[in-house]
Amino acid sequence: MPFAFFPFRLRHALRRAGLGAALTLSAIASAQPAAPAPPPGAARALQQVPGYYHQAIGTLRVTALFDGVVQLPRAQIQGLAPAAIDALLQRRYVPESPQGLQTAVNAYLVHVGGRRVLVDAGTADCFGPGLGQVVANLQAAGVSPAQVDDVLLTHAHPDHLCGVLGADGARAFPTATLWLDDTELRYWEGPEAEARTPKALRFVVGQARRALAPYQAAGQVRSFKPGDAGLPAGIQALASPGHTPGHTSYLIDGGDAQKLLVWGDVVHYHVVQFARPSASFEADVDRVRAIASRRQLLAQAARAGWRVAGAHLPFPGLGHVRAEGAAYAWVPAEFSPLPAVPR
Amino acid sequence: MPFAFFPFRLRHALRRAGLGAALTLSAIASAQPAAPAPPPGAARALQQVPGYYHQAIGTLRVTALFDGVVQLPRAQIQGLAPAAIDALLQRRYVPESPQGLQTAVNAYLVHVGGRRVLVDAGTADCFGPGLGQVVANLQAAGVSPAQVDDVLLTHAHPDHLCGVLGADGARAFPTATLWLDDTELRYWEGPEAEARTPKALRFVVGQARRALAPYQAAGQVRSFKPGDAGLPAGIQALASPGHTPGHTSYLIDGGDAQKLLVWGDVVHYHVVQFARPSASFEADVDRVRAIASRRQLLAQAARAGWRVAGAHLPFPGLGHVRAEGAAYAWVPAEFSPLPAVPR
Numbered sequence: 001m002p003f004a005f006f007p008f009r010l011r012h013a014l015r016r017a018g019l020g021a022a023l024t025l026s027a028i029a030s031a032q033p034a035a036p037a038p039p040p041g042a043a044r045a046l047q048q049v050p051g052y053y054h055q056a057i058g059t060l061r062v063t064a065l066f067d068g069v070v071q072l073p074r075a076q077i078q079g080l081a082p083a084a085i086d087a088l089l090q091r092r093y094v095p096e097s098p099q100g101l102q103t104a105v106n107a108y109l110v111h112v113g114g115r116r117v118l119v120d121a122g123t124a125d126c127f128g129p130g131l132g133q134v135v136a137n138l139q140a141a142g143v144s145p146a147q148v149d150d151v152l153l154t155h156a157h158p159d160h161l162c163g164v165l166g167a168d169g170a171r172a173f174p175t176a177t178l179w180l181d182d183t184e185l186r187y188w189e190g191p192e193a194e195a196r197t198p199k200a201l202r203f204v205v206g207q208a209r210r211a212l213a214p215y216q217a218a219g220q221v222r223s224f225k226p227g228d229a230g231l232p233a234g235i236q237a238l239a240s241p242g243h244t245p246g247h248t249s250y251l252i253d254g255g256d257a258q259k260l261l262v263w264g265d266v267v268h269y270h271v272v273q274f275a276r277p278s279a280s281f282e283a284d285v286d287r288v289r290a291i292a293s294r295r296q297l298l299a300q301a302a303r304a305g306w307r308v309a310g311a312h313l314p315f316p317g318l319g320h321v322r323a324e325g326a327a328y329a330w331v332p333a334e335f336s337p338l339p340a341v342p343r
Numbered sequence: 344m345p346f347a348f349f350p351f352r353l354r355h356a357l358r359r360a361g362l363g364a365a366l367t368l369s370a371i372a373s374a375q376p377a378a379p380a381p382p383p384g385a386a387r388a389l390q391q392v393p394g395y396y397h398q399a400i401g402t403l404r405v406t407a408l409f410d411g412v413v414q415l416p417r418a419q420i421q422g423l424a425p426a427a428i429d430a431l432l433q434r435r436y437v438p439e440s441p442q443g444l445q446t447a448v449n450a451y452l453v454h455v456g457g458r459r460v461l462v463d464a465g466t467a468d469c470f471g472p473g474l475g476q477v478v479a480n481l482q483a484a485g486v487s488p489a490q491v492d493d494v495l496l497t498h499a500h501p502d503h504l505c506g507v508l509g510a511d512g513a514r515a516f517p518t519a520t521l522w523l524d525d526t527e528l529r530y531w532e533g534p535e536a537e538a539r540t541p542k543a544l545r546f547v548v549g550q551a552r553r554a555l556a557p558y559q560a561a562g563q564v565r566s567f568k569p570g571d572a573g574l575p576a577g578i579q580a581l582a583s584p585g586h587t588p589g590h591t592s593y594l595i596d597g598g599d600a601q602k603l604l605v606w607g608d609v610v611h612y613h614v615v616q617f618a619r620p621s622a623s624f625e626a627d628v629d630r631v632r633a634i635a636s637r638r639q640l641l642a643q644a645a646r647a648g649w650r651v652a653g654a655h656l657p658f659p660g661l662g663h664v665r666a667e668g669a670a671y672a673w674v675p676a677e678f679s680p681l682p683a684v685p686r
Contacts, residue, residue, distance in 0.1 A: 315678035
């Protein structure tokens with residue numbers, strides 16, 4: 001039951017479907033927690049620092065782009081007893097509201113081989129207000145959407161794909177090629193996505209198709225199969241299915257043994273799933289395969305010392321995986337001036 | 344031997360003193376590692392995101408301000424065998440150059456009780472180029488130096504105090520009151536600082552006196568003793584001596600059980616000293632007292648769940664201390680939109 005991650009539209013869909021809010025909403029992510037009222041005497045509203053962060057990785061220049069946050073409930077963690085989940089989360093100080101644990105939505109711009117490659121594109125308006133900041137943060141980082149040569153999608157969920165459209169419904173990246181795993185593309189285009197998505201959530205299928213349409217009409221969508229050599233130079237697609245049938249991670253070569261793995265949705269609950277990789281997210285289409293993909297990429301990343309970029313790790317979501325006993329720990333990158341000292 | 348932390352001037356001082364660079368420099372922090380040449384085909388130089396970050400803590404509005412980074416060598420960790428140090432640092436991916444482990448220099452602006460209070464002020468030009476970014480980042484955050492009402496100093500080392508002066512040697516915060524623990528002030532004004540500082544480093548005594556002088560001439564320096572009630576409302580000074588004789592941490596009340604501890608130099612090597620609080624920094628004037636202060640504040644912060652701001656924790660250096668076995672772990676705050684959801 002891929003219930004989470006579709007919070008804003010979901011609430012409306014559930015209401016339209018006549019489902020009682022009390023029954024389900026406590027277990028469903030909310031994209032937009034109520035902002036607490038400013039305390040008396042507070043200063044004028046502050047503006048948070050822009051949501052971009054640059055990192056040099058060998059010859060790569062990587063820019064993490066913040067889209068916003070969603071709330072994922074503890075109750076949507078599967079395969080681990082609630083008491084064990086609570087114990088892991090104790091004193092880990094993840095911001096939490098009644099709707100769930102604060103979870104970032106990140107995208108990544110990678111300057112590789114002379115091309116500007118965006119991996120995932122954020123939510124645009126698909127998750128309601130408060131998110132959809134990728135393009136604004138890209139511009140704050142000094143890059144215009146028209147300069148993006150390629151958009152690589154890890155999968156076609158709305159928080160990765162919707163951002164390819166602007167507010168007007170047209171292509172936000174007018175000259176970019178959209179790259180998507182062939183299995184993933186066929187899943188969302190065919191009847192299976194509708195059949196496997198609960199009725200109240202089926203609007204996400206329409207969201208995926210709507211986001212792809214203008215690029216398809218312009219001949220700007222390219223699908224690939226694992227092992228295909230056709231991706232932009234320096235980029236390798238690693239099949240990591242489970243969360244969706246064609247979920248894909250991208251390994252990007254910065255030369256001199258410096259590699260960046262942009263792994264999409266391999267981890268949703270960072271406090272839980274590094275320590276317990278067999279804990280699943282309820283929204284995974286195939287949990288068994290999702291667990292296998294997570295275990296494989298965690299092991300590879302830890303062994304090889306790859307840099308990792310995670311769509312739902314705390315922004316900027318850049319760092320390393322470290323083996324810890326039989327499991328793993330996340331080592332976030334330390335804020336550094338540019339150029340970063342390469343390791 | 345407080346050798347570290349004075350890298351830029353130190354190199355010159357050592358050369359002036361005729362000391363061989365090869366003998367000592369490998370064990371001395373360098374403020375300015377050589378930047379690697381940009382790789383062929385790299386894009387124009389990127390600008391890192393501005394070094395400020397806002398956080399709401401109860402009624403407080405806290406802004407972390409990045410001053411830059413210094414390099415602290417592993418060899419200046421005392422009280423722990425080199426093999427144990429190396430084991431702790433293994434796969435923790437702290438950026439490291441031949442000069443040492445990258446270590447942030449942070450200051451904090453706290454809006455409390457209608458006053459803008461800056462805790463520490465960065466290096467200005469005392470550590471050479473690359474640092475001294477506090478005022479620029481304050482301005483990027485929308486605050487002018489003239490709006491700062493108070494500067495609270497944790498101690499009078501150049502990376503905390505020099506920043507109270509502008510490039511012209513005049514007061515950078517023209518209307519601010521400078522607050523300093525009485526023991527700390529007397530130490531730096533009297534003969535003890537010179538007597539206890541190695542000759543090659545004695546310029547730091549002059550740096551401290553030079554930074555204080557224009558504020559003293561204007562009657563803007565106020566010293567306090569532990570327990571004095573005279574500090575700005577909502578702020579409590581906690582004596583935490585050892586790194587320097589009058590080193591002070593500040594506990595700031597955000598109401599509703601929300602407290603922020605700005606702890607200055609209680610931790611320098613975050614990967615090592617949370618896990619092993621008895622490991623010292625060579626520059627501590629009194630290591631035994633520094634260890635006792637560290638143990639006490641770590642225990643208090645972990646037990647009470649205080650927010651912590653650390654001058655040398657990875658920027659923004661905001662987070663919590665978590666007890667882990669007989670020691671501690673650092674839990675960095677997750678990047679969040681404003682207003683942050685209070686806990």
